[in-house]
Amino acid sequence: MISIDFLLQGFGYALNPFNLLMAFLGAIFGTLVGVLPGIGPTAGIAILLPLTSWLNPTPAIIMLSGIYYGAMYGGSTTSILVNVPGEVSSVVTALDGYQLAKQGKAGVALAMAAISSFVGGTLGLIGLTFFAPPLAEAALIFGPPEYFGLMCLALSVVVSLAGRRLPKGLISAGVGLFLGSIGQDPILGNARFTFGSLKLLGGIDFVAVVVGLFAVSEVMINAEKVGAVVYQKITRLYPTLQELRQSLGAMLRSTLTGFFPSLLPGCAPGPISFLAYDIERRFSRHPEMFGKGAIEGVIAPEGANNAATSGGFVPMFSLGIPTSSALAVLLSALMIYGLKPGPMLFKERPDFIWTVIASMYIGNVMLLILNLPLVGIWARIIMIPYHYLAPLVLVFCFIGTFSIRNNLFDVWVAILFGLIGYLMHKLKYPTAPLVLAMILGPMLEQSVRQSLTISGGSVYIFISRPIALGFLILATFAVILSVWSRLRLKPSNLPQSGTD
């Protein structure tokens, strides 16, 4: 099915000026969309979808795909600079990225994020190019029990995120699980914890919570320290060659961690970035640095989420299964053109599909070239005196949060969680476990209930299926390992959480 001829031919078409322009516009718009909290690639693609009336399919899909992976590049920028995650997938980047920015290493963080995104995205595309059909098939083996196993493994990351304060971290995670359950029961549809409010029936939007917990609370915390320096002076703008060489391992590992789970429907880049962060921490010689400004803490999620973006196209193009909401909108764009994803698409329209894939490689290169020089400009933003910067950040956050669902309720949620985040900081409760549990909770609940329905109530289903069992064993192992190493090490050597 894949032939180098087709790919090369695709490059030929992709390099024509109009298609290049489309890729560039998509990448820029995607970056913008990624930077703004609240508007994600889903909304971005939906906004530009009407352009499909005027464009041919190839340039249109090139541009819309560009928005998707561009958003993964842009999301890290504000995460690092001002602790405002633009996307779910950038939440993890903020943990170490923002600490680095405060230490005057914003430039290094931004540059590494861009480079890691490029490596992850491109390697992921290579996976897409050569292995799409068999991978898509293999992904079908994943059913509810396997998802449950994977979600358990992802949730075990909570233990690392809790750092030194395991009990408080677990409480934080518990609160996150509770918050995730507010709204409609996913299986039966009845209301949970809504107190009769229609707004709460729609659930608490995750992005609003994150913006509140991370960004708004951070502004409040900094406002307290009147006159104190929030950001140290920028010492270096770019990483040294040695740093780059040392980071190669992290980049490759995160690519793998990001690419494979992204083949599964429902595994959007967000939760995957948490997993990549944790795996990197376990491989690191200085795990205690994670949360205090370890550069691997930026490389891992960024590489993983871009690899996941490329990986998400595998089931999309091979089987027409969108693994995230942004891809679902992209799928509807394909349908508007009458292009049905699947083996037929590769057979009947190789010119289209290979041109699009080729232009993704080009798009990633463009984004790298765009982002690296911009690092200097972005990094200088934080040199604005904090009493001007903080209100700007807040306005930016509130506009973004409103745009999630065009609903003022979400803005109130952000404000409320800003207060909660401030309190959590004062009481030394880590916020990252809450966030992770809130995303994963609903997914965990659905998969366990689906699995138990299929098995007729028997827990044996988790043991009888090897992949599910494998994940569960890994998860248990991961937890035991974390707790054991915590007990062994002296308190000062323990990994810190991000709210110190």
Place this chain on the structure above:
Amino acid sequence: MNTLRGIVKLIAISFMAMIFFLVGTIQAMAVSEYPTKPISLIVPAAPGGGMDVAARLISPYTAKVLGKPVNIVYRPGASNTIGTLDVLTAPADGYTLLMDAHSASSLMAAAIADLPFDWQKRTWIGRLCLDPVFYAVKSDSKWKTLADIAAAAKKNPQEFTWGCGGAGGISTISLSTFLLAAGVSLSGTKRVVFTGGAPALTALAGGHIEFAAQQASEVQSLASAGKIRLIATTLEKRSEDFPEVPTTKEAGFPQVTITGWQGISGPPGLPEHIVNVWVKTLKDAASDPEFLDRAKKVGKVISVLGPEAMKSMVMKQYEEYLYVLTQVGLRK
């Protein structure tokens, strides 16, 4: 004195006549000048779904015809209730309209027992299109017809695993109606609920569930890829994309004709001239070959109904769905 009174009377009458004339003209102006600014079409669901596709079909067409932009605004949440309520409580000036569907009217009301608002209090404008439902099994399944499935489910309900894309959506009602018609006792079966059509169909393709039903746009890709097999469709006649798939009528279940649909509604008390503008636009779209072609590509069957017909269709559906959902105990 008489002359003065006469003059006063004359002035008064002329003044009143002028007022009437002006008011009449303003009315006429308002009628002929809708719309004077962009219109917001609220989609009460997330982008990428069936309502979104229908909204994207009709909004550029209407914008061209009426000369003003028709902006799609997403307001998802709580099974379409949040967006729907927003429109139903908006000013009835024709600038905030609802992309209506079964999931924002008949099915929503049948599935949710304690809706905090009166869902019937709206101005029905028109139905645009149908979204036929396809029943599907895994491509290597031993079941070939609806009758096979009915027999298997009746024989061994404990092992029968069927999947729905969403707790109270079109797949739930389609599958429940079929199973009820087939005489299967639903409480003994295994109903697995997924968050949407795509995960449900993926699970079907992977063999984790045995039976599913989703709308045309959702089944298209997997069916073309040969991963799932379509067993029947709820259309009146066979689908052009899948001519080998029999209708439910042909397969022996004529009473199972659930289809999704999309249309336009507005807040209660919408002026008649605005309704007429939209009804005319919908009817013109239905006879425009280019529009029909675009609709076909995305799996929608254009079938326009005017306000009265739409309302009676919705009420009839509501009664049916209410009965089925209460029977199977899925009404919350």
